[in-house]
Amino acid sequence: MTGKDILKITLNLVVVYVVGGLILAIVHANTSPIRFANKVAAEKAALNSMMPEAEDTPLLGVWKIHDKEAKYYAATKDGKTIGYIVQSFGKGYSSYINTLIAVGRDFKVIKVKILDQKETPGLGDVIEEVDFTNRLIGKDAEHLKALKTDTTEYVQAVTGATISSRAVTDDAVRNGVDFIRNKMKEGGPGNVRRK
């Protein structure tokens, strides 16, 4: 290897790194506002879809589950609290399942939405579908239990996705409902503080 080779190799790498870095910087700079806007819009749309009748969803605070930070919100209408929206995580088969739970003042589930999960595609990921999440509606913390048998009193797990069903029902949603119920009992219901 001559000195000329070394010079050329160095030059090769420098050019590729500099040009590549420039292209990436330009693409990143141009797409990151879009990605940020998407994220904000997605969060807002998700909160809105949880409780369409709510006029405002002020953030109440942050709680911790599985060492992850999850947010919880009040849902208000005409200045009165009509329910709560809680973010929660459940430990699934291959991922932490990020869920959003809407509960009424009676702390029964109104709606559950899976925000993010990486369960087995085509198998565990069916828990994302309304067919499953609808099974949780109307349940209180005591009845949030995924069973393999036919049940309407509790929650029937999806065949082939028992672990994922349990992660959503017994872990994410039940803990979320429990949390918000205890929290609101401490602070008194309807006590909305903006943070």
Place this chain on the structure above:
Amino acid sequence: MSAENELSNWELIKNGVLKENTIFKLALSLCPAIAVTTKLKDGFFMGLAVVFVQVMVNLTVSAMRKFIHPRIRLPIFMLIISGWVTVVNLLMDALVPDVYKNVGLYIQLIVAFASILARAEMFASKNKIVPSMFDGIGMGLGFLVALIFVSMFREALGNGTIFAGTSFAMSIGAKPLLIMVLPAGGFFAVGLLMALFNWLYTRYGTKSHAG
């Protein structure tokens, strides 16, 4: 100059889709062909991303072929590939966020696709820009077509749906074949379609001289 250079642009595309189809003929990059093909939509966008990366990598490598020192050509190719993959990754995240949610993980894996590095080394580094571009389109399309067939097959049998539409299997009272959406089903699907492709290819494909 290699003999491949004498092929017309159209023949280059045909070569990528049929004669040297990444999945069915060369049996390269089978990992994504099994990982992201449980749903047609995922397979389709994965294939599109590969077409983009393959074309851009071929163009870049071809444009730089006289400038790159032969001793470090492979690291340079890898840098070029990972650069373009990152571009696709960022673009898809911003433009099609709901698809990205499913295939994002595998988009990053395009960096390690044998087929992309192989085309950069075997074709683009030896040929002019225009043939390299068509070679990229051909190879990318071959991959896309293969992914479409595999994922259509698996979604239809495993979920009973096409493009996540209504379940036609349910309407005739059949139960979906669960195994088709599992990794084992991926091997079955790829194997069966590979056999079918090669049977059709040897029967009809070789009669026309371009194949």
